[in-house]
Amino acid sequence: MTPRPILITCPKRGTSYLEAELKQLNYPVVEVVDAGVFTEGTVEDCWLLNLQIRTGLRVLYFLDEFEANTPDELYQNAGKISWNHWIPEDGYVCVISSVLTESIDNTQFARMKLKDAVVDQIRTETGQRPDSGPDQTKTVLFLYWRDEKVMLYLDTSGRPLSNRGYRIHPWKAPVRESLAAAIIAATRWDGQSNFVNPMCGSGTLAIEAALIALGRPPGFLRDNFGFMHFKAFDIERFKEVRSTIAKSTRKRLDFKIMASDISPEAIEAARHNARLSGVEHHIEFEVKDFRDISFPEPSGVLVINPEYGARLGDEKQLINLYQDVGDFFKNKAAGYWAYVFTGNPRLGKRIGLRTTRKIEFYNGPIDCRLLEYELYSGTRRTRFKDSTSKGNEKIV
Numbered sequence: 001m002t003p004r005p006i007l008i009t010c011p012k013r014g015t016s017y018l019e020a021e022l023k024q025l026n027y028p029v030v031e032v033v034d035a036g037v038f039t040e041g042t043v044e045d046c047w048l049l050n051l052q053i054r055t056g057l058r059v060l061y062f063l064d065e066f067e068a069n070t071p072d073e074l075y076q077n078a079g080k081i082s083w084n085h086w087i088p089e090d091g092y093v094c095v096i097s098s099v100l101t102e103s104i105d106n107t108q109f110a111r112m113k114l115k116d117a118v119v120d121q122i123r124t125e126t127g128q129r130p131d132s133g134p135d136q137t138k139t140v141l142f143l144y145w146r147d148e149k150v151m152l153y154l155d156t157s158g159r160p161l162s163n164r165g166y167r168i169h170p171w172k173a174p175v176r177e178s179l180a181a182a183i184i185a186a187t188r189w190d191g192q193s194n195f196v197n198p199m200c201g202s203g204t205l206a207i208e209a210a211l212i213a214l215g216r217p218p219g220f221l222r223d224n225f226g227f228m229h230f231k232a233f234d235i236e237r238f239k240e241v242r243s244t245i246a247k248s249t250r251k252r253l254d255f256k257i258m259a260s261d262i263s264p265e266a267i268e269a270a271r272h273n274a275r276l277s278g279v280e281h282h283i284e285f286e287v288k289d290f291r292d293i294s295f296p297e298p299s300g301v302l303v304i305n306p307e308y309g310a311r312l313g314d315e316k317q318l319i320n321l322y323q324d325v326g327d328f329f330k331n332k333a334a335g336y337w338a339y340v341f342t343g344n345p346r347l348g349k350r351i352g353l354r355t356t357r358k359i360e361f362y363n364g365p366i367d368c369r370l371l372e373y374e375l376y377s378g379t380r381r382t383r384f385k386d387s388t389s390k391g392n393e394k395i396v
Helices: 015-024 043-052 071-078 107-126 177-186 204-214 235-246 264-277 315-332 345-349
Strands: 004-009 031-033 036-041 058-067 092-100 139-146 149-155 194-197 257-261 284-287 300-304 336-342 357-363 366-375
Touching: 004 043, 015 031, 015 036, 015 177, 036 043, 043 058, 043 235, 058 071, 071 107, 071 149, 092 107, 107 139, 177 204, 177 357, 194 204, 204 257, 204 264, 257 264, 264 284, 315 345, 315 366, 336 345, 345 366
Parallel strands: 092 139, 194 257, 194 300, 257 284, 300 336
Antiparallel strands: 004 036, 004 058, 031 036, 058 149, 139 149, 336 366, 357 366
């Protein structure tokens, strides 16, 4: 099959980490856009990408592009595509979209016109028509419409890749799995040294770190993708592809991944999520205040995601917490690179230590920073590879 463009979407400010992943997987980076990266490949490549990408959200397989100035033109042009090649006549189709054009002010109507074009064309060819609706667990189409330009994609992911399938018990204001993977990618952690996660909440950061260290593809935790509902999906070939990837994973770790929280309920949720992800026995869980934890020798990375007042509690009540984080870093974490992920720059300043980097992220609509601190003792030295050019960081 001739390679086609593949667009992998991601949160804004996440493209550099997605680009690095694609290069590591030996896929070409064709173009980087505001919230995604273009590569190219076949439908089978989409299988591989869905299984292995950690920081992306959707893997979109390009079908066609054309110009449309009205909903009727969208319907007419989309009706020329051989949808029956992809979608079973007894199947189900959902349309999602990104629409910004003067010709329409109702994105739901645009999705309906595309859906009508699809099912009408299949009914004309087969005498049957698939069902349609909002369910993203089956065949999903993505409509991109800017001004007069229309691009149509098969969404091979279905539900976003951030839905790994293990976080059944979320805790307070958790970060999404794909964001957690990007945060880890932005640190200086090499995947072969200690990783410590105080205030772990539902355990997402520690679980993602364990999956990375073991080389376990995050998509292995899911049993449903959009591509599985394509007409020509070959389940036996997919099993072969999956089995080949599985042979490269590690079985054990010779360093520590630690997750702690002052709340027994949080640790219970984190343990359960880690069990579902298959990494529970690779993470040391502990009910403990962050001020009291001990660090494995000799060095590693520490990542902490405290509340930042945007959705939880009062900012004034968090001032002492952030000051205590700074004291904790100075007094107990020498030898580590430490990171604080926060959406509140005022509270970040309360840590009271000089940052080596401030890396920009979004957590949903919230403008966030990953603050980096080198916690050395004695003469300053570089313990990890230099990564000052990676990501959306500001050097201060």
